[in-house]
Amino acid sequence: MPEAIVHLLRHGEVHNPDRVLYGRLPSFRLSELGQEMARRAADYFSERGKDGATISYLVASPLTRAQETAGPTAEALGLEIVTDERIIEAENHFEGLSDIRSHLREPRYWRRLYNPFRPSWGEPYAAQVARMRDAIIDARRQAVERGGPGAEAVLVSHQLPIWVTRLASEGKPLWHDPRRRQCTLASVTSLEFDDGRLSAVRYAEPCADLLPGAANLPGA
Template structure:
């Protein structure tokens, strides 16, 4: 007997970052007031689906401040307890902690070795490694959802833009090197992967939505977020 499952990849809400630092995996970066509102809207969308019959039974998060805070309204509205999963972390980035722009990078010879290979990329965690760890986390979450809720159950994983985009690109057969401006993974968005059979997981179908779209006006997005 096959067991289907859906895994929703939720990107965190807007972070308070007035200095426009590439914060990456740094601790202590909290959601802004607007980011908390974004997280609430995403949670309300998930609760609406649960009210319509979706069995959302499992919640896991990247163990960073902004993802924990994004998960808080889901815990409240759906009665779930978030489980930290290191595989959902933001991508490693050499420029973490810096206020970076293209001209600054090119002027500083210290950074040049990190700019040599955009296909890997040379400035951070390899794209293929991100796909590997995120794919494992997604498959485990699908299996856990079925274990808890049976056929058709659903899980929510709260993560970050680049890792989410990497696993989606892997699923859809898209080249991993890309222009960051082309990512369809906005703040507090849901990228949903549906597996027809978690015991023999093939390529899942993909759906995407932006519950917090009404709050996007004026938002500044940086790499490593």
């Protein structure tokens, strides 16, 4: 049995009919489908509990879509939601724009596109990983303090921070093609720890059957 497991849960589908790159904008809520995804995620963690897992700590990004996704899990497991700014969505200079491709042809935005490896249009990948790792370390410790050895924590975050954290955990380059991220809506990326060290990374999609009809515009 691992010393601890930290689950990184991506939020559910967002109501976003204008296909805005919503980033850190506070007003974007879950759609009806996203609410169903949040309930499915709660069922997923409830089943883990029935199978013997001790999920003792629940954290969410301060953004509305993450808080709403965490709600059903909090209710199902009897946990409070701890809000942590460190697992918020990545900063993006194109935040608030829709139809991003058309804007990329405008010269005023070109200065944001010179370095895709950093990336130059937003928060550096390395900075995202650093803040996520700090939050994960704290969550791992809190889970074990509250639930004992083998306890688990759930962190509700966003696609890009979760994905680059996984890449870093697997020793892979942080630069990537956004279309190839394995981090679907309401997916669970699980980090297993032994003796304080990462020993395994696992991935699950509790809402796989809901994804074909979902809008999946990355937030950043």
